[in-house]
Structures are given as C-alpha cells and as structure tokens.
Amino acid sequence: MELEALSVRQPVLPSLPSLTVQLLTVSVILLQRTIRHNSINTKRQIADQYDFLVVGSGTAGAIIAARLTENPDITVLVLEAGQQQTVTTDTPSWARQEVRTEVDWGYETTSQLPYSGRAFDGHVGLPRGLVVGGSHNLNYLVYSRGNPKDFDSWVEEFGTTGWSYQEVLPYFLRSENNTDPKINAINPAYHSTNGPVPVMTPKNPDPIISIFKEELMKRGIPEVDQNGPTQLGINYFQQTIYENATRATTASVFLEANDKKPNLQILTRAFVTRILFSETRDSDDRITAIGLEFEHNNQTRRVYAKREVILSAGSINTPQLLMLSGVGPAEHLSEFGIETLVNLPVGYNLKDHIFVQLDYEIFNESLITSGIDWTLENMYYNFVDFVGPLSQFPIVYMYFNSRMNNETDWPDLQIDFTVSPLVNDLEQIASRYGSVYRDQWRDYYRPHVGQRNRLGILCFHYRPHSTGRLYLNSSNPHDFPLMDTRYLTDQYDVDSMIEVISTALELASMPPFDQYVRLYRQPIPGCQLCPNGPIWKCRSYLECYARTVTTTVGHQVGTCKMGNTNDSVVDPRLRVRGVNRLRVIDGSIFPHITNGNTNAPIMMFAEYGSDMIRQDNGI
Numbered sequence: 001m002e003l004e005a006l007s008v009r010q011p012v013l014p015s016l017p018s019l020t021v022q023l024l025t026v027s028v029i030l031l032q033r034t035i036r037h038n039s040i041n042t043k044r045q046i047a048d049q050y051d052f053l054v055v056g057s058g059t060a061g062a063i064i065a066a067r068l069t070e071n072p073d074i075t076v077l078v079l080e081a082g083q084q085q086t087v088t089t090d091t092p093s094w095a096r097q098e099v100r101t102e103v104d105w106g107y108e109t110t111s112q113l114p115y116s117g118r119a120f121d122g123h124v125g126l127p128r129g130l131v132v133g134g135s136h137n138l139n140y141l142v143y144s145r146g147n148p149k150d151f152d153s154w155v156e157e158f159g160t161t162g163w164s165y166q167e168v169l170p171y172f173l174r175s176e177n178n179t180d181p182k183i184n185a186i187n188p189a190y191h192s193t194n195g196p197v198p199v200m201t202p203k204n205p206d207p208i209i210s211i212f213k214e215e216l217m218k219r220g221i222p223e224v225d226q227n228g229p230t231q232l233g234i235n236y237f238q239q240t241i242y243e244n245a246t247r248a249t250t251a252s253v254f255l256e257a258n259d260k261k262p263n264l265q266i267l268t269r270a271f272v273t274r275i276l277f278s279e280t281r282d283s284d285d286r287i288t289a290i291g292l293e294f295e296h297n298n299q300t301r302r303v304y305a306k307r308e309v310i311l312s313a314g315s316i317n318t319p320q321l322l323m324l325s326g327v328g329p330a331e332h333l334s335e336f337g338i339e340t341l342v343n344l345p346v347g348y349n350l351k352d353h354i355f356v357q358l359d360y361e362i363f364n365e366s367l368i369t370s371g372i373d374w375t376l377e378n379m380y381y382n383f384v385d386f387v388g389p390l391s392q393f394p395i396v397y398m399y400f401n402s403r404m405n406n407e408t409d410w411p412d413l414q415i416d417f418t419v420s421p422l423v424n425d426l427e428q429i430a431s432r433y434g435s436v437y438r439d440q441w442r443d444y445y446r447p448h449v450g451q452r453n454r455l456g457i458l459c460f461h462y463r464p465h466s467t468g469r470l471y472l473n474s475s476n477p478h479d480f481p482l483m484d485t486r487y488l489t490d491q492y493d494v495d496s497m498i499e500v501i502s503t504a505l506e507l508a509s510m511p512p513f514d515q516y517v518r519l520y521r522q523p524i525p526g527c528q529l530c531p532n533g534p535i536w537k538c539r540s541y542l543e544c545y546a547r548t549v550t551t552t553v554g555h556q557v558g559t560c561k562m563g564n565t566n567d568s569v570v571d572p573r574l575r576v577r578g579v580n581r582l583r584v585i586d587g588s589i590f591p592h593i594t595n596g597n598t599n600a601p602i603m604m605f606a607e608y609g610s611d612m613i614r615q616d617n618g619i
C-alpha cells in the first residue's frame, strides 16, 4: 500500500470558528458535562434501610442498581468510594493517562521477582477505577466478549449450570446497542441495536494501524467480528463510545441517565469497611447479611438491607471486604485476629491477562489521527464535531494460535496495533519504572519524549496458566491487600509470551511495514541482545523482555470464583456460599478468565445477576 494513498484517507477536519467562539463553546460544554456528572450525587438524606445495598458503582454495580430500580417499588442505595466522573475520564484518547491519578486506587502487586516485573522493581501496577463507573473509566473501551468456548468450558469444568454461551448470549445482547451496520449485518444473531450501551467501530482509525490490518488481510488473515462465532482473525476493536465521541461507561449510561429516579440513591466518597451479619444462624447454620458499615465525611455509619447486599467492588476490593467481614479462608483470617464466620477460599484463583508493549517510531506523522494534546482546537473538534485526536482510541487486534495450542478455534495469542503518543515529560515517563534501572529508562525514552509518532505493538497471551492469590495485609480496611499475581511462573506462559513477541517483531520488520515503522534502536534496560541473528530469534532477549516489562491489561478476575465445586465462593446464582442475602456480582466471580477483555462479560454478569435477584425475590 502506498503511503500517498493512505494519506489521502486522513479525515478532513471541519473549519474552525474564531478563537473566542471556540473558547466560549468549549467552556459551556465543559460546564454542561461537569454538571451532568455531578448530578449523580444524591441530594436526599440517606435512609436507614433500603431493599438492596450495592457496594461499588463500577461496570457491574451501575447496571445492577439501574435494573433493580426499574421497579418503582424497589429502593436501592449504591455506596461508591470514588468521586464522580469527569471530562477527562470521558475522553477516549485519554484512557491511558488516568492511571496513578485520583481516579485510580493505585494498587500494585507484591514483588514478582525473579519471574516478572523487573522494570518495576518487582511491583507491577494494578490500576483500578476509584470513581463512579469504576474501572470502565480507566479502560481502553474495548468491547470483547471472549470465546464461546470460555463459557461452555466453565459449565463442564466448574459446574456453572446456566452459563453456557447460548444461555448467556441474551444477557450480552440486553446491554448492547451496536452502531456498526456492517457488524450487525454479518452476525445478526450475535448483536443487538436495542440495548443502552453504545458499541461502535472506530470511524477514523489512524492510517498506520489500517496499513497493518489491510496488509495482514492480504496475507490471508480473515477479517472477523470479535464478538461473533469465531475469533481467529483481525479487525478494529469494537469500543464503548457514544456517537458524540465520549466514553460510554455503565455509569454514564445507567446511572447518570437515571439520576431523577426517586428510588435510586448514589453516595460517592462512601467507603464500605464491613458487611454486617445477623448474630444468629439459621437452621442450616447459615449467617445472614443485614447491612453495611461505611465511612463518609469522616463519620462511620451503618445502613441496612431489607432484601439483599450485593458486592460489586471489583476483583480486589470485594474479596478484601469479605475477608475483613469474616468470610474467607479460616487459617488466613486467624492471622489477623478476624473471627471466621464462613470458611471459604476467598482470594484464591487470581487470574489476569499480561502483555508486553514493543515501541516503534512511525516515520510519517500524517499516518496518525489520534492523540492526547488538550489544545483548544482539539477540544473544540471533540466537543462540537465529535472528531479529532481526542475523540478516539482505535486499536487493531489479531488473534492467532501459538504452536502449543491445539484447540485452533480457541486462540491463545493476540497482537494489537495502536498509536501510543509519549507525554512531553521525561520524568513522568521514567516514574513508571522502578528505581533500579530508572536512569537507563530515561536514556531509552529521551530521544522520543513528547513524540506523537509512537506505534505500540502489544503482545498478549490470552489464555494464561499462571494463577495468583490475594491476601489481606492487615485487618485495617484502609491497608491495601496483597496481590501475588504470579505472572510468568508457569513455563507455558513464558513460552507463549516469547512466541507472541517473536512473531510481532518479525512481522513488523518485514516489507512493507519496515517502510512505515522502526523498532526503537536501543535494547530495553537490563536485557542483552544476542551477538548474531535477528532480534526475534534471540530467545534469551525475548524472555528477558517479557520478564522485565510484562504488565497487566487490567483484567484481574476470579478471586471469588463461581461454581458448583468445593473451591468456589459463589454458586451459579451468585450467592455467597453459607450466607443468606449476600451476592457477589463483579469481575471476581470468573471461574477462569475469558479469552477476551473482561468488561463486556462483567456487564453480562450484571444483567444476568439482576434477573436472578428479581426472580429469587419475586419482584
């Protein structure tokens, strides 16, 4: 493909009005959006009792609260530790910049040395949203359900009756409003246009990523719908973005639109510290959840549930809260003097998706349409015309099979292509790295700081074998729990990462890609290239690469596993075993991680779980 031909495809941006008009318009829209986000806060007094209490307003919690309050007779209180959403969390291209800001809990792993995390002194950052809408505000907006086999295998392996792909598909469709007519026409049974969550295909992808897509398709890689019957192939990721080029979170869709509902209240900056249980047990020796204790405005308060308590605090905070409240592994709780009310394997089965980013210089800036510069012009384009660099975060993905995978319709590797501009602040870039090699990381990025023209080639292993565990650090709810993710402790995962990195490096070095991009010249700090041969054949360097910069894509799941087996925490109706009136509905219930991003399945959990709650309560 000729560079000139692709340049022509650059969108022609509309002409701009005078600076004064731009400034006034941008200010008004900023104000409108802020007012809308702030409207989520309840103005009413918190009552002593509600039908349902929901902990967390993230991907799952927002849907559950909205669905339950469709019945005007049912009252729901959502307690959310974070603040309301903002104009920056709204902005698609800003996605990667929210990490380690006030909307991120700021977790990190325990030391993963020597297996991984070398660039971070062993501690890999685990971003999680501390904000209304939860981690859906920090995520890369990708809407990807996983492979149908993921769900079918849960039923076989973990006895999750009712969770086969055919059974959960209606709950995926219930939320989805797919705005891409081509996708809807190809796989009508797999998509819906009737749900409230907009799912779109990028309209003006950066030409550089389109080059990769089109050239790879010429080599026989099929274009697929990642949410259709098969994943093997290539395409742009479908993403949760509104037509007006702002991020759609489940909170903006389900809660902000519902802010006038008298039966739904959301309290922000309300940190839940404990689940309250009845003092007596029922005839089956079960305890009953009756309410929550939480901190708000420097006060500790209690609120009670007439029907149920629902934990949607995410894969890190939900297991922490359960354990602090006496539901967890007895031996572990006793270390902190916590009385065990129910002995359950909470915190085990911590799964995650890891990736490695390869840094490439793009030769020609005309091949880039997205960016992170908050200029007045870019804001005007984003706010008024719904175009321009801030309006999108397009990613091309390619699923394929490793040599070790013999289930060819259940691929295990993925390479993504996305423009990944560097901020104009070397210290900010270097601060992502640990102290041991920080000077070398400064040197590595110094020639590129502030450059827009960086292509990230992201190498993923999507069916990991390594499994970690989450532990309490103390009995104080304010102390972060300990996440031992055990990345790359299983040799299968190491071999898979080496294979996917090697494939990506070889591919990008071939014509015609070598006319457009070049790998950063220096080897990464702490790793040595082989004296001879191409980089993609240097296994020792590739392994070092993986063990040095492997990081998370934010998919920590599984810490309150669902199933019918002894090692599960919740049953297939999402009820905590041994406890009445307590459910977990969030990322922590995955029995095994799906072969895709985790947000769409969690939305499905919430839709399905809301139906279960309604049925079980006869409402």
Ligand SMILES: Cc1cc2nc3c(=O)[nH]c(=O)nc-3n(C[C@H](O)[C@H](O)[C@H](O)COP(=O)(O)OP(=O)(O)OC[C@H]3O[C@@H](n4cnc5c(N)ncnc54)[C@H](O)[C@@H]3O)c2cc1C
Residues within 6 Å of the ligand: 055, 056, 057, 058, 059, 060, 061, 079, 080, 081, 082, 126, 127, 128, 129, 130, 131, 132, 133, 134, 135, 136, 138, 139, 140, 141, 142, 143, 144, 270, 271, 272, 273, 312, 313, 314, 315, 317, 318, 321, 553, 554, 555, 556, 586, 587, 588, 597, 598, 599, 600, 602
């Ligand atoms: C950087 C990053 C990129 C990602 N990219 C993608 C992507 O592109 N596509 C995708 O599908 N997935 C992606 N994910 C993962 C996806 O966003 C998460 O799996 C999903 O949002 C988790 O949903 P949840 O409901 O389980 O938890 P969350 O959405 O995290 O919600 C939990 C909520 O509970 C609140 N909370 C926690 N503890 C308490 C407490 N004690 N009291 C009160 N409130 C509390 C939190 O503040 C939060 O709002 C990404 C994640 C990250 C971090």
